[in-house]
Amino acid sequence: MPVNYTTPAPADLLPVAGVRLGVAAAAIRKPDRLDLTLLALAAGSRVAGVFTANRFCAAPVEVCRRHLAAGNDIRALVINTGVANAGTGAQGWQAAVDTCAAVGRLLAVEDRQVLPFSTGVILEPLPVDRLFAALPACVAGLAVDNWHAAAHAIMTTDTVAKAASRQIEIAGKMVTVTGISKGAGMIRPNMATMLAFIATDAGIATALLEQLVREASDESFNCISVDGDTSTNDSFVLIASGGSGVDLTDACDPGYGELRRTVLAVAQELAQAIVRDGEGASKFITITVEGGVHRHECKRVGYAIAHSPLVKTAFFASDPNLGRILAAIGYADVAALDVDRVRLWLAGGGSEILVAEQGGCAATYCEEDGARIMQEAEIGIRVDLGRGHARAVVHTCDLSYEYVRINADYRS
């Protein structure tokens, strides 16, 4: 059960003019489940993406990078679950290239206008014959109101489909931003381990779109952690179809600021949904680190806390064993950190309490207050490093028996 998250209803996922979606059951790994998704984009759409920092990146990630570099007239995205097509060598590269060619033939576009995405088990070959056989069903089903089905078709260990949609008005025209994401484990920055696709019917010039996808990922998918693993396949793609008639070429254009905020909000909603549905998660934890010299050290402290199995199991147990948070701050490798200046707060259920200051327990802290907050499903940790003005936020979840069960069983 995800922590305070439910999939929006189909009617709440607004169509994006110029973006059609189709899904199919290709039996990539298991029969009788949706595991193949096709996005067909209108001519003139622009696409930008950010991809995993993992050096063992999957073949489809390499093909995406190459096709995006070859020109920005992308016309289709094809996404399979079940097999990641990672750690598959030259054969995996060929499978990704052949998939693009197959989609290109069906949609009458060039191979290089197709971006492939895969998620699932590493080191296993992609069953391209089954994938090809199911593509015509995707094409036949292409429709603008298919976001809900697509959100389901890209799931792996997710327990709920993740989607978000917003609408704003720019110069008298309605502009829609709709997105979907998947991911529940292997979550960590640069990039978080997930697939996410956000589309808007605003037209956005390529350079601006590329800047926006980086800004959005930095404020969303690169601020979350379930287990600290960075996957081989992480991809976040932003599509601007231009179907609304609104065209933005410069960050100073009227309406761009609001569109930017809307895209960031959708990205954050999708990123936080991944943590709320984190494998085995029972708590949603927001870690705010402030008072740092620069954002980088704030993030490092945030991730040290978010990745500590001892902190995560204490949250699972609702045990205010908060010294473990101090220990994580202490090993986050912040040069010349003065621990006497560090302050730690815990927040939940509408109140925030000071836990530690001056290298020890705060005089006002009482364990009953800590125990009460630890029972909450949504908990805030706030750390002031007391050495500067930078700030960063990291979202994470607890570590439960269920996490172990899911990851011990995932392939079986």
Place this chain on the structure above:
Amino acid sequence: MPVNYTTPAPADLLPVAGVRLGVAAAAIRKPDRLDLTLLALAAGSRVAGVFTANRFCAAPVEVCRRHLAAGNDIRALVINTGVANAGTGAQGWQAAVDTCAAVGRLLAVEDRQVLPFSTGVILEPLPVDRLFAALPACVAGLAVDNWHAAAHAIMTTDTVAKAASRQIEIAGKMVTVTGISKGAGMIRPNMATMLAFIATDAGIATALLEQLVREASDESFNCISVDGDTSTNDSFVLIASGGSGVDLTDACDPGYGELRRTVLAVAQELAQAIVRDGEGASKFITITVEGGVHRHECKRVGYAIAHSPLVKTAFFASDPNLGRILAAIGYADVAALDVDRVRLWLAGGGSEILVAEQGGCAATYCEEDGARIMQEAEIGIRVDLGRGHARAVVHTCDLSYEYVRINADYRS
């Protein structure tokens, strides 16, 4: 149940001339268990230590550093479990200082000749009154053949006491090396999270002893990981009493090489015992990374594998989901790693198999072989980065339901 480890019998832990040990039940945190240990050292003993890199280091660690810097005529070590005396501010410092004074009075030595050690819960005050009340029982029980009892008295979540003992001959004289360690979670390099005390009755000059303790920790306690957390209290202390009549002042002295190897072997035995008794461990995993440009990057890859919850749960499940190891290598931040040159082997039950090469599954790999090895209790992972001649070894264990249970329950 630890993986292939049992505590040596009392008679197998050889006394070290000049080192007497006493234990007591002080009810520091729980009644009726041994939780206080005193080591009394003969005059002329020399002591060197390495301590946690955690900036929230515990008060006793700070006091140890100060007393070691004040001169090297240490005469006693006092160790309590139950409370870490970390995150305790000025009050915690005073508690550690007062403990040294109390020991000093009982043994008629100066305060600065006493080193204090604590392990247990962070953020809680050390109950010094109960500790002081139990010290006379420690003193009354001081004996050279008490290593076995001391190994038990320093345990926290350990399921077995950890000790090792060896004897060598130098210039016709018998020299003994005996040590104890504790630790089962919060294990990570710089330093690993544990307490370890090794004593020899060789005499070793201070500078040489300080070099030896660093070398020994680098090859033992800094090569292990259970969960990637670095504690506030990690300490490894090496004692040279001189009681054997052998005196070594230079690394070139006859016999020093053999003594060095023996100390390293005892340290490695104690360090590996900690992993074998890792919280919830059911597998002992040795990760060898070779072919690196320098040792540092080999260690980084080793730790990326050792810390990956996805790798650790796959080992718990005996599931040869080995792509997760490639993913961990890929995010270990090795600059310009050529994944096509990386090779991965799995070893166990007397055989080693090539799993991956050239960016994908090895042609000779078959899953049945992988599955067979994953059933073993002792498993080797070997990675060749294919870019240099450096090498490092890291020991770790799997991640099980039991780990979560232990750490969710630890304070209750």
